[in-house]
Amino acid sequence: MQLTRVAEAKLPTQWGEFLMVGFEEISTQKDHVALVFGDITGETPVLTRIHSECLTGDALFSLRCDCGFQLESALDAIAKEGRGILLYHRQEGRGIGLINKIKAYALQDKGYDTVEANEALGFAPDQRNFSFCADMLTLLGVDKIRLLTNNPKKVRVLSEAGIKITERVPLQVGRNPKNSHYLDTKAAKLGHLLGRS
Numbered sequence: 001m002q003l004t005r006v007a008e009a010k011l012p013t014q015w016g017e018f019l020m021v022g023f024e025e026i027s028t029q030k031d032h033v034a035l036v037f038g039d040i041t042g043e044t045p046v047l048t049r050i051h052s053e054c055l056t057g058d059a060l061f062s063l064r065c066d067c068g069f070q071l072e073s074a075l076d077a078i079a080k081e082g083r084g085i086l087l088y089h090r091q092e093g094r095g096i097g098l099i100n101k102i103k104a105y106a107l108q109d110k111g112y113d114t115v116e117a118n119e120a121l122g123f124a125p126d127q128r129n130f131s132f133c134a135d136m137l138t139l140l141g142v143d144k145i146r147l148l149t150n151n152p153k154k155v156r157v158l159s160e161a162g163i164k165i166t167e168r169v170p171l172q173v174g175r176n177p178k179n180s181h182y183l184d185t186k187a188a189k190l191g192h193l194l195g196r197s
């Protein structure tokens with residue numbers, strides 16, 4: 001186990017009230033957070049979103065990616081279901097960090113695609129470690145989920161970490177003229193389902 005569960009409190013939102021649970025990485029003290037909606041106990045698989053931090057999309061309304069649209073859509077789906085989990089996974093920029101993501105955006109403005117830009121900066125296309133997410137689910141007492149994602153790697157890595165994924169639920173939202181090349185590149189090079197408008 002790489003995480004400990006360190007704090008929790010209610011979080012009222014426009015979707016209803018969540019239980020916000022804070023986790024800390026044991027080696028680095030870096031924090032992650034889960035939002036729990038409704039009763040997640042029992043045998044029925046829990047609708048779950050693993051959302052990787054994207055300051056620009058989630059908080060600053062960027063149209064360069066689909067992240068903010070996916071975040072809203074996932075919260076809509078969880079609230080409609082009446083139960084679910086959103087893991088907010090603090091690995092900004094597919095794990096390269098905010099400053100490097102800004103550098104990658106500058107390269108994309110010069111014609112690199114999102115994968116080539118990461119590589120030009122010396123990073124793999126996706127530097128994220130998803131085993132933290134399996135730890136968060138285990139610490140929440142959940143081992144069976146329906147995962148809201150377009151990314152086949154998340155399904156594979158979580159399954160390998162012992163989480164049973166009974167369904168992959170697509171989250172194909174947020175396509176716009178500013179992110180269509182980015183979404184097409186993710187589908188072609190990283191295997192994602194294609195984002196739609």
Ligand SMILES: Nc1nc2c(ncn2[C@@H]2O[C@H](COP(=O)(O)OP(=O)(O)OP(=O)(O)O)[C@@H](O)[C@H]2O)c(=O)[nH]1
Pocket residue numbers: 050051052053054055064065066067070091092093094095096101104105114118148149150151154171186192
């Ligand atoms: N390095 C890099 N990271 C990006 C870029 N655009 C968005 N991100 C980051 O990508 C992460 C989200 O990854 P995505 O590939 O959009 O989606 P995913 O999490 O793999 O898959 P989904 O579950 O379908 O959302 C967030 O951490 C964003 O900050 C980019 O151009 N370069």
